[in-house]
Amino acid sequence: MIITPQDAARHFAAKLQFETDPSDVKAAMDARVPFVLVDTRGAAAWIGGRVEGAIHLPTAQIAERAQQLIPAGSSVVVYCWGPGCNGSTRAALQFSLLGYSVKEMIGGYEYWAREGLPIVDDDGRIERATDELTAPVGAVELDCAC
Template sequence: MTVSKVLRTPPADPAVAAAHFHRRFTFEADVADVHADIESGAGGFVLVDSRSAEAWAQGHIPGAVHLPTDDIVAGALPAGSVVVTYCWGPGCNGATRAAYAFASLGYQVKEMLGGFEYWSREGFAVEDVDGVRRGAPDPLTAPVAAGAVCGC
């Protein structure tokens, strides 16, 4: 009999799992939700790009504030701001470091999962020295049919 690698550690009790996944929502936002809030004007948060000046110049999310992690100090943003941090992508923990820095200073903060990589791979607007542009969505990460949405 083959033993399941997935189930060799049993799943959590449903109530414990629900609490865990709810907690994750208090710490994380995905690029589609951040994009939807920016597009609708819902806002309520400051989007912070924590990458270097060179990375920022290469491309960033329009409307984001550029604040490299080492520059995050008390008063860097208005008191009471809710902050959403991003960095390069899922292989980089720069947004996590920035979120930690903001939380340590008393800000409410979330990390944008996927970072700049998934923002651009989903075909959302990117700004650089030449202006704002949109790339085609990557069919491996985003719906490509006109009007299609992820639905998650």
């Protein structure tokens, strides 16, 4: 099968409609773009640390509780553990079935934390060094956008 440049363009454009990454989420937060960031992991994971500003709604509870917690018409960004977990994909599917505009934050909590972005627990901010394999140490931007 031959994949044409047009096929590739359609594929990658579609991915960008439905996926975002930690640095883009942080930039949107800083720019005060309206969206609800949802941590879809379980209670123990939430207690251990989470993205600052996220709300907690485990994937198994989305169908039952989303409409009570998140106003209709809201844009939603979901995350779970990391690239080895498809919990955020399942969560994004649940939100889309409920009528929400939703994106999945690829890399999840793992890459948010590894990039040195703000994480918190019930006691406040957690300081974590930036992993130089995921983000340039001390950089203001990741320079991933063209």
